[in-house]
Amino acid sequence: MSSASVPPPGSDATGAGDPYAELLVELDRSVQAIREAALRLKKAADGMQAVERNADRVLASTRMLEINVSDILRDSDGFASWDDHRE
Amino acid sequence: MSRTPAKAPAATYWNPILETMPLERLREVQFRKFRRIVTWAYENSRFHRAHYEAAGFEPGDLRSLADAALVPKVDKGHMRGIQRKDPFPYGDMLCVPLERVTEFRQTSGTTGQAVYQADTWQDWEWWAESWSYLLYAQGYRDTDRVFLPFGYNIFVAFWAAHYAAEKMGCEVVPGGVLDTEARILKMQELQTTAMMATPTYVLGMAETAHSMGIDPTRDLAVRRITCAGEPGASIPATKHRIEEAWGAKVYDHCGATEIGAWGFECEDQSGGIHVNEALFLAQVEDLETGELIEEPGRRGKMIITALDRIGMPCVRFDSKDVVEWGEEPCSCGRTFRLFKGGVVGRSDDITKVKGVLLAPSAIEEVVRSFAQLGDEYEVEVTKRGDLDVISLKVEPAPGVDLTGPAQDDVLRGLKDQLRLKTNLGYKVEVVEAGSLPRYAVKAQRFKDLRKVNG
Numbered sequence: 417m418s419s420a421s422v423p424p425p426g427s428d429a430t431g432a433g434d435p436y437a438e439l440l441v442e443l444d445r446s447v448q449a450i451r452e453a454a455l456r457l458k459k460a461a462d463g464m465q466a467v468e469r470n471a472d473r474v475l476a477s478t479r480m481l482e483i484n485v486s487d488i489l490r491d492s493d494g495f496a497s498w499d500d501h502r503e
Numbered sequence: 504m505s506r507t508p509a510k511a512p513a514a515t516y517w518n519p520i521l522e523t524m525p526l527e528r529l530r531e532v533q534f535r536k537f538r539r540i541v542t543w544a545y546e547n548s549r550f551h552r553a554h555y556e557a558a559g560f561e562p563g564d565l566r567s568l569a570d571a572a573l574v575p576k577v578d579k580g581h582m583r584g585i586q587r588k589d590p591f592p593y594g595d596m597l598c599v600p601l602e603r604v605t606e607f608r609q610t611s612g613t614t615g616q617a618v619y620q621a622d623t624w625q626d627w628e629w630w631a632e633s634w635s636y637l638l639y640a641q642g643y644r645d646t647d648r649v650f651l652p653f654g655y656n657i658f659v660a661f662w663a664a665h666y667a668a669e670k671m672g673c674e675v676v677p678g679g680v681l682d683t684e685a686r687i688l689k690m691q692e693l694q695t696t697a698m699m700a701t702p703t704y705v706l707g708m709a710e711t712a713h714s715m716g717i718d719p720t721r722d723l724a725v726r727r728i729t730c731a732g733e734p735g736a737s738i739p740a741t742k743h744r745i746e747e748a749w750g751a752k753v754y755d756h757c758g759a760t761e762i763g764a765w766g767f768e769c770e771d772q773s774g775g776i777h778v779n780e781a782l783f784l785a786q787v788e789d790l791e792t793g794e795l796i797e798e799p800g801r802r803g804k805m806i807i808t809a810l811d812r813i814g815m816p817c818v819r820f821d822s823k824d825v826v827e828w829g830e831e832p833c834s835c836g837r838t839f840r841l842f843k844g845g846v847v848g849r850s851d852d853i854t855k856v857k858g859v860l861l862a863p864s865a866i867e868e869v870v871r872s873f874a875q876l877g878d879e880y881e882v883e884v885t886k887r888g889d890l891d892v893i894s895l896k897v898e899p900a901p902g903v904d905l906t907g908p909a910q911d912d913v914l915r916g917l918k919d920q921l922r923l924k925t926n927l928g929y930k931v932e933v934v935e936a937g938s939l940p941r942y943a944v945k946a947q948r949f950k951d952l953r954k955v956n957g
Contacts, residue, residue, distance in 0.1 A: 476625040
């Protein structure tokens with residue numbers, strides 16, 4: 417892959433440290449809290465479809481938050497939103 | 504968002520962190536995600552495991568992005584070969600239990616038997632996410648009232664655009680089963696500000712509007728049009744025609760059922776489309792040698808991976824799209840690389856005529872650069888004895904009298920430009936206005952009849 421070293425005009429990618437580091441960590445903390453809460457909700461629903469299915473939707477949306485935030489910070493061992501065993 | 508760095512305002516990018524990420528870091532994120540989707544496919548799909556094992560590859564072989572080329576490619580032929588088998592009807596490329604599939608779509612079958620595509624709800628969210636990146640980059644905001652004049656059927660078309668526009672807070676008007684006239688009237692009634700369709704359909708709508716006594720530039724409020732499904736919006740002459748007809752900015756978008764919404768033109772329109780490198784890994788291969796092309800200025804075909812699509816993963820998919828890397832970073836500030844001129848053709852469309860490689864889009868660029876000519880044209884390649892013959896039919900533009908010396912002038916200019924742009928000679932005929940076929944969605948204006956005629 418090509419790796420041009422000069423950031424494009426208007427970019428914040430100056431190479432002078434990561435201006436988003438602190439923000440990313442804080443956002444990720446909230447994303448993971450939502451995910452854990454949605455998984456707990458789903459488990460507690462005990463088969464009640466009105467809760468399970470809506471919790472599934474929350475988890476799918478949370479996965480989009482992970483794509484935009486958490487995946488920048490770290491790898492995970494899987495990525496199905498409904499999988500409660502993944503890291 | 505007060506702690507978002509001031510130079511990359513959240514108002515400019517859907518995700519300023521990923522869209523302006525330094526290239527080195529972006530590649531690192533892409534590699535981690537690439538390794539993850541390859542491992543996912545290997546562990547969850549019998550097809551992928553067998554495909555990789557047959558090539559002597561396993562995910563542990565991936566140590567850097569340079570190793571991506573070790574992963575065997577997949578093409579439509581593979582997908583056609585496994586579908587209608589278990590798990591029915593998708594076959595063993597599926598990586599999730601069937602009960603996780605919530606969406607069925609299929610390709611239009613333009614290049615052969617239609618391919619089925621399964622998506623989970625998570626994938627469908629991902630489709631909308633990828634469309635959100637592109638619509639935001641094209642200036643769509645929650646103040647837009649967006650009209651979607653497409654068929655809402657088994658083809659993915661603008662379905663995900665609908666969900667993305669909703670997510671972004673736009674007001675979405677579905678123009679589903681309405682005919683073209685009814686759609687135009689509804690757009691006029693609601694004063695919709697944006698729309699999305701194929702370039703062919705957008706041009707056809709303008710023609711229909713005029714036949715109804717409606718001038719889109721004066722009587723409608725559309726100021727932003729996103730085109731997809733055909734290369735027209737990246738062909739300068741076609742883009743210009745659409746912008747003139749609608750009084751709107753026209754943006755290109757590239758995507759495919761099997762891949763996702765992978766590319767977009769941004770508001771700066773610096774002559775290319777961005778690859779959404781947060782969600783996709785695109786590679787360009789030389790058409791003949793298969794060598795990876797990293798530098799600008801050399802055309803090749805795009806091999807692409809959707810990094811987060813899990814139901815039926817798209818890993819190293821041979822898109823057949825012909826592209827070339829752009830030379831300069833875009834002035835919009837995104838570090839996502841550009842394909843210069845968008846998708847310039849398809850490797851299975853580019854054909855040898857009289858020993859010369861011909862891309863149909865080059866003919867469109869020439870024809871539509873003549874203001875005296877209408878939007879429609881038709882090209883037929885036939886064989887007379889051992890010789891290839893290219894016949895081109897064009898129509899006069901509405902209200903233009905193309906007879907006598909005026910016709911001679913246009914024909915002369917057209918033939919000269921075609922020879923200049925394609926290095927080929929053409930038999931050109933001006934036919935009666937309105938006599939060439941009109942297409943509702945994707946046009947088929949280029950017909951190679953040499954094989955048909957034996």
